[in-house]
Amino acid sequence: QVQMMESGGGVVQSGGSLKLSCVASGFIFSVSGIHWVRQSPGKGLEWLSFIRHDGDDGYAESVNGRCTVSRDDSKSTVFLEIHSLRPEDTAVYFCARDGKSSSLDYWGQGTLVIVSS
Amino acid sequence: QSALTQPASVSGSPGQSITISCTGTSGNIGNYRLVSWYQQHPGKAPKLIIYEVTERPSGVSDRFSGSKSGNTASLTISGLQTGDEAAYYCCSYGGRNTRVFGGGTKLTVL
Numbered sequence: 097q098v099q100m101m102e103s104g105g106g107v108v109q110s111g112g113s114l115k116l117s118c119v120a121s122g123f124i125f126s127v128s129g130i131h132w133v134r135q136s137p138g139k140g141l142e143w144l145s146f147i148r149h150d151g152d153d154g155y156a157e158s159v160n161g162r163c164t165v166s167r168d169d170s171k172s173t174v175f176l177e178i179h180s181l182r183p184e185d186t187a188v189y190f191c192a193r194d195g196k197s198s199s200l201d202y203w204g205q206g207t208l209v210i211v212s213s
Numbered sequence: 214q215s216a217l218t219q220p221a222s223v224s225g226s227p228g229q230s231i232t233i234s235c236t237g238t239s240g241n242i243g244n245y246r247l248v249s250w251y252q253q254h255p256g257k258a259p260k261l262i263i264y265e266v267t268e269r270p271s272g273v274s275d276r277f278s279g280s281k282s283g284n285t286a287s288l289t290i291s292g293l294q295t296g297d298e299a300a301y302y303c304c305s306y307g308g309r310n311t312r313v314f315g316g317g318t319k320l321t322v323l
Contacts, residue, residue, distance in 0.1 A: 131312065133259075140216075140317035141251070141259065141302050146310050154310025157214045190258060197265035198306040199249035203258040 098122040098202040102191050105207030108181055116176045116207060118191030125172040129194030132165065132176045134187040135206070142187075146194065147174060181211045217242065217303055217315035224321040230291040233318045235303030236284060241313055243284040247306035250279060250288045253317075254299045263288060290320070298322045 104116040118130060132144040145165045147153045153165050164177045174191060188206035195201025218236040225231040235242070235250075242248055250263035261270055263279040266286060276291045286305070290297055303315040 133314075140300075141253075141304075141314045142216075143304070143312040143314050146312065148310065152310060156311070192259075195261065195264065197249070197268070198245075198247040198312065199261055199264035200251070200259075200304070200312075201261050201264070201270065203260075205258050 098193065100191050100193060100202055100204035102189060102204045102207040105189065105209045107210045107212055110182060110211055110213045112181050112211075113177065113179045114181060114209060116178070116189055116191075116209075118174045118176075118204060120172045120174070120191075120193065123193070126169045130167070130174040131192045131194060131200050132174075133190045133192060133200070133203075134185075135190070136184070136187040139187075144189075145176060148194075178209075181209075183211050183213050185209065186211050214307060214311065214313055217305060217313055219301075219303060219315035219318045221316070222319045222321065224323055225290075225293045226323050227293050227295065229293050230289060231293065231320065233288045233290075233301055233303075233320070235286045235288070235305075235315045237286075237305055237313070238284055241305040241307045242281065242286055244308075245306045246281065248279070248281060248286040249304045250277075250286075251302045251304065252297075252299050253302065259302065293322050295322050 129148045147165045190206045192200035192203040251259040253259040
């Protein structure tokens with residue numbers, strides 16, 4: 097079955113950087129796109145980034161220039177690097193598979209990032 | 214890339230039907246049939262319940278249905294059950310490898 101698992105969250109100082117990982121299994125990773133979505137405490141979902149199977153990518157305006165998404169197909173893993181972290185980046189970060197008709201069909205359980213000031 | 218607009222909350226009684234609207238622009242909902250809906254219970258990951266405006270993934274109840282008119286998409290839940298109490302989010306393709314979510318709607322089943 098399809099599984100997505102995020103890791104790399106934790107407490108980081110304001111101004112610092114973090115690299116999150118998303119390991120996938122149960123499907124052919126090399127032909128699949130992967131999204132990153134975050135959710136601040138008590139708030140809604142915010143789409144952040146997407147990487148296609150061919151490495152082409154896209155970012156939300158709110159994080160463009162501070163985020164870099166990459167993938168390692170040999171490890172079925174996608175990474176999200178976030179720089180210049182701010183307290184408002186505190187959130188649970190989810191990865192999700194790109195499904196039919198641009199939907200996000202399978203999600204991980206998320207990894208919590210806390211940015212301390 | 215402004216968020217899609219959803220009502221903050223809706224409520225209904227068991228057995229009733231409710232509809233949640235999701236308003237975007239010609240740059241997202243109005244120009245593509247690539248609208249999806251997600252259900253999220255507290256502390257859980259979101260779950261896909263509608264894709265391509267009207268399609269349901271395997272295993273999702275037919276009590277959930279979707280539609281679109283112009284720049285507005287809608288999710289209807291019929292025969293409300295207590296287990297439907299959750300937050301619901303719409304999402305649209307926004308062009309050039311991007312997506313945009315709505316602000317979310319909290320459904321209360323009275």
